Amino acid sequence: MSELSTTATRAPLRDSGARTVRLEATNHEGCFLGKNVSPKKFAAGKDAGFAFADLLFGLDLGNAPAFGSAYPAWRGHLDDVYLRPDMSTMVEWKPGLDSVIGDYWLKDGTPVPICPRNLVRKMAERLAGHGFTATVAVEIEATVFEESIHEARARGYRDLTPLGGSAGTAYHLAKSKDWTDYMNAVADRLDEVGIEWEAWSDEDAAGQIELNLAPGDPVKVGDAWARTRQIMREVAFERGHSVTFMAKPTAGYGQASHLNLSLQHDGDNAFYAEDGPSATMLHAIGGLLATMEGNTSIVLPQITSYRRLVDLSGPPVTISWGISNKTAAVRAVCGHPKYSRLEYRLPGADANLYLALAGVLAGVIAGIERKIDPPEQxxxxxxxxxxxxxxxxxxxxxxxxxxALDADPILRELLGDEFVDCWIASRKWEWMQFHTAGGDPFAELSEWESVRYFELP
Incomplete structure (x- = not known):
């Protein structure tokens, strides 16, 4: 994987009048992490990077060290890794505060193997080697409650009041003004920081929202996803509400992060063919289904993620695909030179989008490189x-x-042994924490899950 371009890392710090620069990135769990530094400190360190203890990849969501992995050279003794800012992402977050997203790198200038943003870039570059440019989009689902985050904490995140009323289903416009005011404020903030959104609407569960971000480059869409969730949280805090991206925040409907993907080759949509899926689309589907069992661990990362997988409730439950079939795991949209695409419907709202995109692109790469034919739709x-x-x-x-991920040779080859091994160890640790620290596998949603997942990731 190539290093960041010098134009991205060495661009001059713009004269914004900011008193603080916030460094931003996610860990493997999808938590938005960072530091606030002075403009002088930022100018001095933006090329070499800023030191972060590599424990950020070794802590679980309860802030406990997650044991069980091999502790490779980049993580064994709380050494530093370096967040190198991508200057193309710098924005004025609010008056006096600039923010910039970066990646984690080792002292020798190589990427941290588990750095989510670097993994997406690695997959995009491999596709580019075959002449393809990936365009992706994400549908963000979240549930907003009337109670403030402080009240939600006091209640253990249970028995909260959905913002906008108790009606569910989808697309209802008969919502109370506080619900539309919240989303209008979110949309205004997205506009202010330059994040392009396309639509938002009432989703199936009470208080639930779907927000569609505009299609784009995988890394940039990952950046927009991370910042959008931060904005949704900040707006909720400011208005005395709380918001969660749990895969299933109540015993009712779950929440997803559907991914849409197309490939361009020489400026044309490589998934388009007049008579249905193109050969490239079919191979992409073949690769996605061949890696779906292993990718499930990445796109459904937490205990609660699996509570969504209920027949007839919305999420896919089978390794399947179909043209215009929203009950299948992969929906093929065909017949249009511009809009032909694949919708990967498995990821939960709690997935780290960078990692989910890396896994999905790895499946597409495998299908194209190995010419994997899909089963019957x-x-x-x-x-x-x-x-x-x-x-x-x-x-x-x-x-x-x-x-399943441990046994998948394709994802191991493409994503790397260090990432796969560390990820599997962290999931085994999560399973152990659930079963030893108060989780209830027989509950529709245990209190342990609400406390652990409501605010993070």
Whole structure:
């Protein structure tokens, strides 16, 4: 993987009058982390990078060290890794505060193997080597509650009041003004920092929102996703509300992060063909299905992620694809030179989008490089399928998914042994914490999960 371009890292610090520069990046869990530095400190360190203890990749969501991995050279003794800012991401977050996103690098100038943003770039560069440019988009789902974050904490994040009323279903415009005021404020903030959004609407569960970000380069869409969630949190805090990206914040509907993907080759949509999926699209589908069991661990990262996988409730439950079939895990949208694309419907709202994109792009790469043909599409409902059809179900627990990733040679080759091994160890640790620290596998949603996942990632 190449280093960041010198134009990205050595651009002069703009004269914005900021008193503080905030450094931003995610860890493997998807938490938005960073430091606030003075403009003088930023100008002095923006080329070499800023030191962060590598423990940021070794702590779980309860702030405990996660044991069980091999502790490779980049993480064994709390050494420093370096966040190198990508100057193309610098924005004025608010008066007096600039923010900039970066990646984690080692002292020798090589990327930290588990750095989410670097993994996305690595996959995009591999696709570029085949002449393809990936365009992706994400649908962000979140649930907003009337109570402030302080009240939510006091209640253990339980029995909260959905903002906008108790009606669910989808697309309702008969919402109370506080709900639309919240989303209008979010949209205004996105406009202010230059994040392009396309639509927002009422989603299935009470208080639930879907926000669609504009398509773009995978790394840039990952950046927009991370900042959008931060904005949604900040606006909720300012208005005395709380918001969560848990995969299932109540015993009702879950929340997703559907990914849309197309490939361009010489300026044309490589997924388009007049008579249906192109050969490139079919190979991409083949690769996505071949790696879906292993990728499940990445796109459904937490204990609660698997509580979504219920037939007839929205999420896919089978390793399947179909043209215009939203019950399948991969929906193919065909027949349009511009809009032909794949929708990968498995990721939960709690997924780290950088890692989810890296895993999905790895599946597409595998399908194209190995010319993997997909199975027959599912033309009926992909839920409640009887056994014997040859259609496997998606792994339905965090441990089953981790085992599937461990056994996937394709994802190991493309994402790297160090990432895969460390990720699997962290998922095994999460399973152990759940079963030893108060989790209830028989509850629709245990108190342990609410406390652990409501605010993070």
């Amino acid at each position: 599912v033309t009926d409902m992909a839920w409640c399928l009887p056994p014997g059809l040859g259609i496997e179900r998606i792994p339905d627990t965090i441990s089953k998914a981790a085992a």
